[in-house]
Amino acid sequence: MEKRVVVTGLGVVAPNGIGLDDFLEALKLGKSGIKFNQQLSDLNFSCQIAGTPEISEEKKRDYFTDLELRNFNSTGIMYGVIAGLDAWKDAGLEIIENENPDWESGTIFGTGTSGIEKFRESIYKIDALETRKLGSTAVSQTMNSGISAYLGGKLGLGNQVTTNSSACTTGTESILMAFERIKYGKAKRILAGSTSDSGPYIWAGFDAIKVCNFKSNDAPEKASRPMSASAAGFIPGSGAGALILEDLESALKRNAKIYCEILGGNLNSGGQRGGGSMTAPNSAAVQKCVKDAIFDAKINANDIDYISGHLTATSKDSTEIKNLSQALNRSGKDFPYINSLKSLTGHCLSAAGSIEAVATILQLSENFVAPNINCEDLNPEITAIIDANCIPQQFLETKITIAAKVSFGFGDVNGCVIFKKYIPSIL
Structure with missing residues (x-):
């Protein structure tokens, strides 16, 4: 079992x-x-x-x-x-x-x-x-x-x-x-x-x-x-x-405090094919990673309330948003809230995914979205895909039930993990 x-x-x-x-x-x-x-x-x-x-x-x-x-x-x-x-x-x-x-x-x-x-x-x-x-x-x-x-x-x-x-x-x-x-x-x-x-x-x-x-x-x-x-x-x-x-x-x-439940996730690689390289993502692989994570978690794409993006402040940010939008089949105002911790910490390289996962769980458990700073001039390639309100620039108090953390790395490797607010009555 x-x-x-x-x-x-x-x-x-x-x-x-x-x-x-x-x-x-x-x-x-x-x-x-x-x-x-x-x-x-x-x-x-x-x-x-x-x-x-x-x-x-x-x-x-x-x-x-x-x-x-x-x-x-x-x-x-x-x-x-x-x-x-x-x-x-x-x-x-x-x-x-x-x-x-x-x-x-x-x-x-x-x-x-x-x-x-x-x-x-x-x-x-x-x-x-x-x-x-x-x-x-x-x-x-x-x-x-x-x-x-x-x-x-x-x-x-x-x-x-x-x-x-x-x-x-x-x-x-x-x-x-x-x-x-x-x-x-x-x-x-x-x-x-x-x-x-x-x-x-x-x-x-x-x-x-x-x-x-x-x-x-x-x-x-x-x-x-x-x-x-x-x-x-x-x-x-x-x-x-x-x-x-x-x-x-x-x-x-042991009557432990429970921050959240992990529903599932997925890891894959684009094989440095189809536009992917040592430093660039294979978009098909990114989308498949997210779709397969959702399938593994036994949820629907529409269930996701918030995404902790990889989003490194490079030219690939708009590509990431496009891939997420296509993987979820959600765009405009229907897209989940999204932020990038890197605006506050920089890119912590091999530590990025875990630090950002901690941030994701804190936002999930306390029902808020941390502000995206330094993006007053949102990239028009991004706002052509998702609504600007999905990218909060101020502290936003909002209920989050399901959150996704995505990470993408050199070598064309991808990861997505799905967290859910723990509900004690469901055993």
């Missing part, structure tokens, strides 16, 4: 908010976390602004021991551990210290790269014939599965402990992988999420191919402009989002 899957905990480290309370306030106020970055300026980047979470030394010590922090400089692991442990605590779960791991709990926590600053440090030490000075954590900080390994150890997880990686679709993919594992009874709960390192060695490649906005260095909070006619590229960001997925029976048994 298939299990119903619910979300019982959330954690977030975002450029505009560390922790749920700060992040929720930033969502409602339309508060940007994008700031001028002196290091990018010193390195002569074209885009000299970014969305970087600010973690104090005191905050780090709430999650790591002094020994762990010695020679530790993996921002991605740091963000992921903070978000993951916060989600665990938010779900009302305890960290049990005994000989046996928690066989019923695991983590699927994605990333794009891990410990790139540690890699840089290692290269310099190796070249200087100082290999022995690398320290005992060089491997754990730089292996891609470092984030899941750290979380698995801190929480004593005995079920699947792994790291996935699918570019900007990573976070959404981790949620759907966890959903499938719980749905088929292979785990009671999974800590799902994703993280991304910050800094120039992550962002340089994007700056080099001119996909970042280099025209707004003097106006950081206005720079990320999804769905705007003056959109000039994305702003790099970083952070982590985390969700506790749990089977409904387990959640009810």
